[in-house]
Structures are given as structure tokens and as C-alpha cells.
Amino acid sequence: MLSYDVTIRNARPIVHELSLDREGFTLIQHKISCANERDPEIVYDRYLEEMVPFIKKYFNASWVVPRREAVVFRSAGGSSMPRIKEPIVWAHIDYAPILGPVAAAIASQSRGIPLRSYSRLMIVQAWHALSLPPHDFPLAICDGTSVHDTDIEVVDNVFNGTALKLGLAHFNPAQRWYYFPEMTANELILFKAFDSQEHCNPKTVHAAFDNRRAHPNAKPRESIDARFFVYYE
Secondary structure, three states, X not given: XXXXXXXXXXXXXXXXXXXXXOOOEEEEEOOOOOOOOOOHHHHXXXXXXXXXXXXXXXXXXXXXXXXXXXXXXXXXXXOOOOOEXXXXXXXXXXXXXXXXXXXXXXXXXHOOOOOXXXXXXXXXXXXXXXXXXXXXXXXXXXXXXXOOHHHEEEEEEEEOOEEEEEEEEOOOOOOXXXXXXXXXXXXXXXXXXXXXXXXXXXXXXXXXXXXXXXXXXXXXXXXXXEEEEEEEO
């Protein structure tokens, strides 16, 4: 896999200009009760218990289905616990466009939720930093308006035992990358993985990056991310 030097801009000065339907990501204030909890099983259940009603209200959705097995606790410091993962440093989108509705149906069936017709489906990803800043491997997100169709290669992937198709991003100097420095546990990044309304479906490429050159004493990043299937009748 090739690596390139990429400029990653501070997104805080433009946070009020960002749109989930256009750039594909945004930052909001949102406090969670499990920010100091480090037992993954407790974190997963409590996080979903709080986040599902929040996501439903924030997006004014008809109903929301979480994918519990896609709630991931990440630690850049490493861990022997199987459900704690390291940050992903290759640029990608988690769902190839053709996979969105299929992944949503699988998530509903796995939770015993009957399939229903809908007018719109979004897959929304939520990302909370749990450790104190600055982080050694923060999350960077590419402005969806700067990603071309030819930048994405669809590949097969197995995630927690489920065969999926994701998109690997190829380098393009026209891409514009951003991150939110000094993130705290009271802040939440939301970004889109899929939207059935094509004109609101940016390709939200993302990856962790090594920020230790700027912050040699940065702390190992700990974070939690989750995926939600957001439906409208």
C-alpha cells in the first residue's frame, strides 16, 4: 500500500460551514456517560442505549437501527482484548455504495427487526474521542466534494465475520483533508457512509494519521465509533 504526504487542515474554523449532505461530516457538542469507562462490553451497551435516541432525534428520523457488532473501541496504545482495535490508517469508506441497502437489511434481520419500506436510508457513523488531547493518531476526513468516483476502488472485506464491500481511496492531489484538533469526549464527529438520496451522498473517505511529528508527546488515542442505519418512512 502506497503512502503520500497530504496536507490535513484544521476544520474548526469552518465547522459552521460543514454539511453532512455536502462535505459529508460535521462536529457537534455531545456528552456521553461512558467516556471514562474502559470495559468494552459496558461501553458498547451504554453507548448504543444513549446514541440511538439521540441519532433519531438529531436527524428527525422515523426509526434507527444500530449495528452493535460495528461499535468499535479503538486504542492506539494496543490491547490484548480482542474487541479493542487499532486505528485504521488507510483511507477508505466503510460501505461501497451498492452495499448500503443490503447492509441495512442484514443489520435489521440480525436484531429481529422486520424489514419495512422506506423513502430514504442513511448510514451515519459517530466518532467520539475518549482519551485526553492531543492524540497521536487523530481521525482525518476528506471533504466529500473533493473525492471523485475514480478515486474509489471497491474491494471485498470481512468485518467481524461478515463479508462486506468497502471502498479504498486512491490518492488525488485535489482531495481536501481535515481534522478536528484537541477533541474532547464532549464532542462528536458525525459523518455519512451512505445516503439513498444520491445528491446527498458524499463519498466520506476517512483514516487515522500519525500526528506525533506535530505533538511528540501526544497520548495514545482511545476512541469509540459506531454505525447507525437511519430510516425515513
